[in-house]
Amino acid sequence: MASEAARRIPLDRRVCIVREGRIDLRPERGAVVLPLIGLAIGLALFGAVALFADSLSTTLLAIMLIAGLLLAPLSAMGVIYSIIGAAVVVERQKQSVRFQQGVLGLGLGTVELVPFWKIERIEVDDFALGDAPSHLPRPAFDLRAWDIVLVKTSGKRLPIGQVISANREDLIDEGFNRSLDAAEAIGAMTEKPVVITAAVEDAPTAESEPSAERGFKPPSEASESQPVESKGIQFRDNG
DSSP: TTTTEEEEEEOOOOEEETTEEEEEEOGGGGGGGHHHHHHHHHHHHHHHHHSSTTTSSSHHHHHHHHHHHHHHHHHHHHHHHHHHHOOOOEEETTTTEEEEOOGGGTTTTEEEEGGGGGEEEEEEEEEOOOOOOOOOOSSSSSSEEEEEEEEESSSSSEEEEEEEEEESSHHHHHHHHHHHHHHHHHHHTTTTEEOOOOOBSSOOOTTTTTTTOOOOOOOOOOOOOOOEEEEEEEEOOOO
């Protein structure tokens, strides 16, 4: 069955679920926890207002009621989005990629619809995390991130999902490979090429062994070789 053959690829705050003829990028399973807590608090506030209406001050009752009116609906939308919502849906039968609304749209309304014939490529690019000032101690390791991007024939770039990994030798290849696996699955579904513009260790040549291991290298150490294509994947040097 298709459900039994589903493959899950963890991304940052999302999971890429690959099935026969369909790919969903949905919130990870743990995303439902906080909305459930918020919904429980909102309902508890309504219950407290009903139970203690005669003993509490009007000001306190008003504050509790307003907090419940704000918290309960937003949390309920978060629960629905976490259970049935999806950020991106790729469907072979409909020949389209749908970018859907977030929590406020329950992950059901369509923000942008991209037919397969309007897609130029699926790209794996470096994702800039930024450097926000903080008074907290910095982590003992750096982070690296990759962005999976749908590039339309018009040149418009639509982010699909990101992968973040610790910049450590034992973890960085695993993170890069997860982003590449998701991009390859989307590329296979849409029948479009996968282009790697992120810095990689060694771009394979036409004579490379089929079992050549994929790997990531920091931009400063990346190879300056020209773009090549191997097994449907293109490597580009942005330098």
